[in-house]
Amino acid sequence: MRKPIAHGTNNGYQQHKKHKTEVCVACRMAHNAYNAERRRLNREENPSVTIPIALLDKIYWQASPEVLAALDQHFGAKKLDALLS
Ligand SMILES: [Zn+2]
Incomplete structure (x- = not known):
């Protein structure tokens, strides 16, 4: 039972x-x-904020390899590419 x-x-x-x-x-x-x-x-x-994609784009293109790797890990390369295309 x-x-x-x-x-x-x-x-x-x-x-x-x-x-x-x-x-x-x-x-x-x-x-x-x-x-x-x-x-x-x-x-x-996991506190977080929302930022405009245009700002993320600026951050991305100024980022060090370490920050790029962290962004890749957070979003995944495929999503990051889609966001920034
Ligand atoms: Zn119940």
């Missing part, structure tokens, strides 16, 4: 998905709160 679903928790949400049962409101709310907290922690650990 399977374990009873722990409703109102993210674990409960995962159990609903695993057992292919309809997710109840309490589990959906818990899952949303879990995701919101993960996003908040991620923002806290």
